[in-house]
Amino acid sequence: MFGASLGPQGFPIRNASPLHQGSSPLHQMDARIKLLTSAVCLIAISAIQGHGAGLAALLFGMGLTRLAGVSLGRVAARLIPANMFFIGLTLLLGLTYPGPALSAVSWLSQDGLTLALRISLKGNALLLVFIALLCTSSVPALAEAMRRLRLGRKLPLLLALTFRQLFLVAEEFQRLHRAALARGFAPRCSWHTYRTIAVLFGQTLLRSLARAERIHGAMLLRGFNGRFRTLDNGSWTAFQAVQASALSIPPVLITLHDRLTW
């Protein structure tokens, strides 16, 4: 459903092809266990200070995505925005960070480049773990896991209902945008363009609210009792808990070794 682009507005919708469909051990793992495991892994990796440990965490993240059966090409495409940011940060810190200059290139800061390298290694490792553990569950399954982990009642429901309506709203905007283009609308840096985009957004808002009222009425008629049910209800088995514990050990050990030797 996210395959279509929302017009020439640069929507990244195309990149949102789902990763939650699959049969890997991580796809079959209960979403609650994955949420808890990801919290442990992400906090551990974020505490890393050294480059060796950062590299080890990156390799761990790549191993985890391999275990999730996600191809490196798909993962690389998802890491492009973050790495564009890291490249910019490297240049900026290299040029502006205080400290001794690099011996080979005198106008680049050695400390700035060292910090940028550490951030890049950690950032990519964190994103890989995030993709492998959380993007292999559907959003409704994650919302249900949040509810079952007692992270509130309204927030998981809001997440599930937002995801439910996201595609409808996207289609609505696409339709209105196509109609505007058919009437000769050509986006430029002008007041007319900003007014047109604002009206398209306003119309999308009004239509989405009207549809939401109908959806709410239909849900109530079908006996909706405040719980958004999903077919992805996993069961928490002892074997999965052991698997999750085993997955949490490497990043914790990497971080402990890093902090003790830093």
Add this chain to the structure above:
Amino acid sequence: MHITEGVLSAPVLALGAATAATGLWLGLRRLEEDRLVLAAALAAVFFIGSLIHVPLGPSSVHLLLNGLAGLLLGWIAFPVIFVGLLLQALLFQFGGLLVLGVNTTAVALPAVLCGLILRPLLARGGKPALVAGMLAGSGAVLGTALLAATALALTDQGFLVAAKLVVLAHLPVAAIEGAVAVFVVGFLGQTRPDLLTCALPTATQGGAPC
């Protein structure tokens, strides 16, 4: 507006998470269960709105629309923006899980503050409402840039130049957001003026205001 994973220090991440948790608690307290579907619709609308790229000179920028969310939703903008940022992390890997608290605070806190200050002006309709739209649209983006810059500067003094650049880069975005917010408020004022006083119109009687 997303700060990527791996950049910020642990104390800054913890402070951002605590602030976001407080804002979420306050927002969810005001969000009645029978308004969840409408709030979700608005969360989806603002999610899609934040993906719209508008031309700016030879390039383009994407909208934030957080000021408009704060203006229409008040404290409820906090959970709405949190859900939008969480979905952006899950679907596009913009931001991440650890940095979600800081990103939510940076985007939602200025939005809610603008909403709380400017909603009386918005409720008057007409030109005052347009002024409220412009101030909220621009002010929330500037607030977001300032908070993101503060998070960077608190992490490491070496990020000061990057922090200044973040604020400078958001100045034209703030101007465009102000203009777009004026046009959206004007459009809503002509078509559904009731939304300017409460964007979640099916609140049960006696329930908390938006």
